[in-house]
Amino acid sequence: MPAFESEGTRNLYWIQKVYRAAQAYYEVTKPRIQIMLLFTELCAMMVAHRGLPEFRITSAALLGLALSSGGSAALNMWYDRDIDAMMERTHKRPLPSGSITALEVLLFGLSLISLAFLVLYVWVNPLTAILAMLGAFYYVVIYTMWLKRRTPQNIVIGGGAGAFPPLIGWAAVTGHIELPALIMFAVIFMWTPPHFWSLALYRSDDYARAGIPMMPVARGARKTKKQSVLYAICLLLTSSLLYFTHTVSALYLVIAGAVGLLFITLTIFTLFESDTTFVWAKRTFAYSLLYLPLLFIFMIVSAAI
Ligand code: HEM
Numbered sequence: 001m002p003a004f005e006s007e008g009t010r011n012l013y014w015i016q017k018v019y020r021a022a023q024a025y026y027e028v029t030k031p032r033i034q035i036m037l038l039f040t041e042l043c044a045m046m047v048a049h050r051g052l053p054e055f056r057i058t059s060a061a062l063l064g065l066a067l068s069s070g071g072s073a074a075l076n077m078w079y080d081r082d083i084d085a086m087m088e089r090t091h092k093r094p095l096p097s098g099s100i101t102a103l104e105v106l107l108f109g110l111s112l113i114s115l116a117f118l119v120l121y122v123w124v125n126p127l128t129a130i131l132a133m134l135g136a137f138y139y140v141v142i143y144t145m146w147l148k149r150r151t152p153q154n155i156v157i158g159g160g161a162g163a164f165p166p167l168i169g170w171a172a173v174t175g176h177i178e179l180p181a182l183i184m185f186a187v188i189f190m191w192t193p194p195h196f197w198s199l200a201l202y203r204s205d206d207y208a209r210a211g212i213p214m215m216p217v218a219r220g221a222r223k224t225k226k227q228s229v230l231y232a233i234c235l236l237l238t239s240s241l242l243y244f245t246h247t248v249s250a251l252y253l254v255i256a257g258a259v260g261l262l263f264i265t266l267t268i269f270t271l272f273e274s275d276t277t278f279v280w281a282k283r284t285f286a287y288s289l290l291y292l293p294l295l296f297i298f299m300i301v302s303a304a305i
Pocket residue numbers: 032033036037040089143154155158159161162163188192195196199289292
């Protein structure tokens with residue numbers, strides 16, 4: 001510890017130290033992705049309840065998911081610290097930049113996940129606790145540890161982890177998993193490949209440097225673009241299925257059709273640009289981040305009217 005000139009500089013030193021540590025712990029939970037995961041959970045709860053469920057269930061279910069997915073994200077960062085250090089996009093993360101130690105992140109991730117189990121089991125119901133643990137296992141063990149470094153199908157199979165929140169939200173309100181929740185799961189499952197591959201197209205050098213067999217690296221840009229179009233088509237069809245469960249009105253079908261067609265169109269446009277220009281790939285990625293909240297908002301709106 002440095003020598004301090006006065007009490008004031010000592011206090012400032014500690015305030016800065018605590019602030020940096022808090023920022024590092026916050027960053028390892030991948031907070032921006034959490035917002036989307038929590039939003040899809042909340043929407044599923046509202047569709048299941050046809051309005052906002054009781055405050056205790058809503059807040060505990062949101063807290064439980066935030067803890068389980070934040071803890072899983074920390075374990076992903078712990079396991080991937082070697083490859084994160086090699087990639088332009090991720091080399092400034094708390095672990096590669098040395099602002100936190102690997103052991104601290106490991107313990108933090110495991111503690112958050114254990115706390116999540118407790119919160120969901122006690123304040124929501126055992127099914128949501130089990131689903132959150134399955135989601136965490138899927139993301140950390142199946143995606144991060146097993147598939148990510150082995151196969152270009154990594155995000156197709158592993159992407160299922162990010163699709164758990166609607167199942168958790170639905171189970172929190174109803175106590176079971178029903179068809180509409182499974183369709184919401186399938187929507188996020190189909191959305192993940194075009195969401196991620198559009199970004200991977202213009203980040204493929206990063207993945208190649210780290211030796212990760214993401215689709216554009218392992219199979220090339222053309223194949224990645226064609227597969228994205230196919231998944232965007234499947235996404236439109238899957239999202240339409242919700243209408244036939246009688247949980248949402250015809251308005252949803254119209255909106256899902258419109259936003260889905262736009263997604264397909266953008267993925268098709270990527271086919272017409274050269275494999276070294278990424279204007280449409282970047283637009284597709286940006287649109288993927290708008291598509292999901294829009295679709296889920298219209299699920300709530302059309303379930304309520
Ligand atoms: C295996 C599946 C997925 C992979 C590989 C993936 C990968 C990525 C990557 C690499 C970024 C860019 C981050 C950056 O530029 O630093 C990103 C952004 C984002 N992803 Fe995904 N994603 C996946 C699934 C999901 C899911 C399921 C959600 C939520 C439902 C989601 C929500 C977001 C959001 C909100 C962003 C923008 C915020 C940000 O840039 O940090 N992603 N994703």
